[in-house]
Amino acid sequence: EPEVTQTPSHQVTQMGQEVILRCVPISNHLYFYWYRQILGQKVEFLVSFYNNEISEKSEIFDDQFSVERPDGSNFTLKIRSTKLEDSAMYFCASTSGDQETQYFGPGTRLLVL
Amino acid sequence: QKEVEQNSGPLSVPEGAIASLNCTYSDRGSQSFFWYRQYSGKSPELIMFIYSNGDKEDGRFTAQLNKASQYVSLLIRDSQPSDSATYLCAVNSNAGKSTFGDGTTLTVKP
Numbered sequence: 433e434p435e436v437t438q439t440p441s442h443q444v445t446q447m448g449q450e451v452i453l454r455c456v457p458i459s460n461h462l463y464f465y466w467y468r469q470i471l472g473q474k475v476e477f478l479v480s481f482y483n484n485e486i487s488e489k490s491e492i493f494d495d496q497f498s499v500e501r502p503d504g505s506n507f508t509l510k511i512r513s514t515k516l517e518d519s520a521m522y523f524c525a526s527t528s529g530d531q532e533t534q535y536f537g538p539g540t541r542l543l544v545l
Numbered sequence: 546q547k548e549v550e551q552n553s554g555p556l557s558v559p560e561g562a563i564a565s566l567n568c569t570y571s572d573r574g575s576q577s578f579f580w581y582r583q584y585s586g587k588s589p590e591l592i593m594f595i596y597s598n599g600d601k602e603d604g605r606f607t608a609q610l611n612k613a614s615q616y617v618s619l620l621i622r623d624s625q626p627s628d629s630a631t632y633l634c635a636v637n638s639n640a641g642k643s644t645f646g647d648g649t650t651l652t653v654k655p
Contacts, residue, residue: 465641465642473647474633474646474647475633475643475645477642477644477645529641530637531577531637533579533594534579534641534643535591536588537588538587538588539587
């Protein structure tokens, strides 16, 4: 069964460093999402991406964040200058339609020191 | 008011009992509704989705949706210890963004 994959599974970085989180969505899906979950808190929407552009973003998704689909398979989330409060689990999700089920990847646990 | 609100937990039920999980949402324009199960440190795993008013059954799980009351619930029949997890209610906006509730932690005691 096709699944969303994410790399790396864990990332430790120093405050102020740039990180890139990678996702490979399910191949025939058209809509892509990033969510984050701070430890002990709820899953929060960051950004949605469709037709090679951002369709919606949350207040969390400020100028430090960017997303890209550099080729036909990868979907990346870049954090330019990480802060301590960026420490969280980051989930990528994809779906074939905007009201359809979103399939989540296993997540990347980011720790900013 | 939270956009998606779930009944506060934790919820504890004995094995074999029915577990009832509730969720209310504020956006009347919401179109699709999802229940996920999440184990600690893992990603959300879809249990059920529902789009129309009424009940939807899948094995031991029944989702109920009442758009007039802005209410969606999940019933788990014959609860098993393996059902112990945090259950997340998610509501999709027109743009497909999922808004999640805080989750309800369920413990099923053998």
